[in-house]
Amino acid sequence: MTAASSVPYASPASAPGESFAAAPQRYDALLLAGFGGPEGQEDVIPFLRNVTRGRGIPDERLEEVAHHYRRFGGVSPINAQNRALKAAIEAELAERGIDLPVYWGNRNWSPYLSEAVQQAADAGDTRLLAFATSAYSSFSSCRQYREDFARVLEETELAGAVTIDKIRQFFDHPGFIDSFVGSLAESLGGFLDEGLPAGAVRVLFTTHSIPTADAQRSGPRDRDFGPGGAYEAQHLAVAAAVMRRVAQRDARLSGVAWELVYQSRSGPASQPWLEPDVCERIAQLPAEGVEGIAISPIGFVSDHMEVLWDLDTEALEAAEDAGLRAVRTATPGTDPAFVSGIVDLVEERMAAVDPAARPAETALGPWFDVCRPGCCENVRAGFRPAAAGVAP
The missing domain is CATH 3.40.50.1400 (Rossmann fold)
Known part of the structure; x- marks a missing residue:
């Protein structure tokens, strides 16, 4: 070619x-x-x-x-x-x-x-x-x-x-990053206004879990993004960028800890998927002194079914069972x-x-206009013809 x-x-x-x-x-x-x-x-x-x-x-x-x-x-x-x-x-x-x-x-x-x-x-x-x-x-x-x-x-x-x-x-475009900041800052500030210390509040940034083998193949193959590939690295970088913006809005929030969790797993138990699961992690948090959680769905652009069900239903129920105050913050939407x-x-x-x-809020970007050879292989089917990228 x-x-x-x-x-x-x-x-x-x-x-x-x-x-x-x-x-x-x-x-x-x-x-x-x-x-x-x-x-x-x-x-x-x-x-x-x-x-x-x-x-x-x-x-x-x-x-x-x-x-x-x-x-x-x-x-x-x-x-x-x-x-x-x-x-x-x-x-x-x-x-x-x-x-x-x-x-x-x-x-x-x-x-x-x-x-x-x-x-x-x-x-x-x-x-x-x-x-x-x-x-x-x-x-x-x-x-x-x-x-x-x-x-x-x-x-x-x-x-x-x-x-x-x-x-x-x-x-990591500023428009995407900024769309998460206001709702999260408001929710975290509300916890502090209610008397919770920053150390008792945790942010759970959540995204769709995918098979570990798919995650490892995400992004171009000539770059080491870590064990979760570009998919996990990008989410971690976005979460850090959002928290930086949140702390700029309200200095009290600089002491709030955060972590990346996953949701909506659908594969067989024998197949490794990215972890930890959001509900399993929620159940563990009271033992770590956490009293309030803000769930920020950075993996999603709108309140579709996996937000309404997996977070607004299952995750908030898990928080109630664990005795935690909990809020799910906004997706970008419009x-x-x-x-x-x-x-x-x-x-x-x-x-x-x-x-x-080009604006980019993380060191990983700006991402490519044209996807690179071997990017994001389908583990089950390999590479099929695709537009907008260099053929493998």
Whole structure:
């Protein structure tokens, strides 16, 4: 494969495969890529089949997960949240005078990515810049979206006519970091105002657990990120950045300890996943002198089902059982800092801003415009064709 074509399905500015866009690039539209979720009881099992396709999981096992959705009428809030995010991005683009339509498509439920890409092509918008609603590096949070872009272009027979680039992973962009700070600072300050000493308060930063083998393969393979790969390293760096901002807002909070925990594990007990589990950790905290906890879901961009169920239901119940005061702080949602940050990233990519001038709140960033060879391999299936990255 020649250097000029090392990135399949890419725009001219990204096709050479450099880590960062080589030249300013005009885009026709923004593609908002989401996970998707059911919007009624009859949707739940078909949706879960989509999520687990290729794994041979029978419906009776899927039903064990389905009860989370059924408790909420079979409706995941994620689609409504993405509609709100799409509207907020459109408003911010209009405010800045950027003429860029926004198409929204999901990996696992309607509206599907294939529908969004076809709609864009039918409108003559063939050079797309994608924003995926996942901030970190791993197979499920980055590469799987890129594989879906490639699959959709092939299935719609638009490969060669439509190109898809992807905005860099935004875990340490100031807009993302800032969207967690206000709610967390307010919650922690409330504990102190109620008389709890800072040493009796703990922040639990939480994110989706993934298999350890997937975590170890997250990020480019030519860099040692530690035992949890780029996925864990990025979350730890983000948590530290959030706490720095929190302490800047309220100096009393500089003495509050924090740690990274995981949630929503779904694999067999025999398979190692990232730990500790949030509920198991909560049960241990009273013995360490902790009286109040703030749960900050830094792994998620909105209050979807794994926040409403795994945190607002299970984790808060675990805190009650442990006799702890507990609060779950806000996700970015449509926070103005987050929405503004997304459009900042769009402008950054269109202008091919020099990496040294790009904002990043951790030493790990700014992350790449074009994913590197061997990045975020799928342990089960290896490397499949993917857009927005150099082919392995």
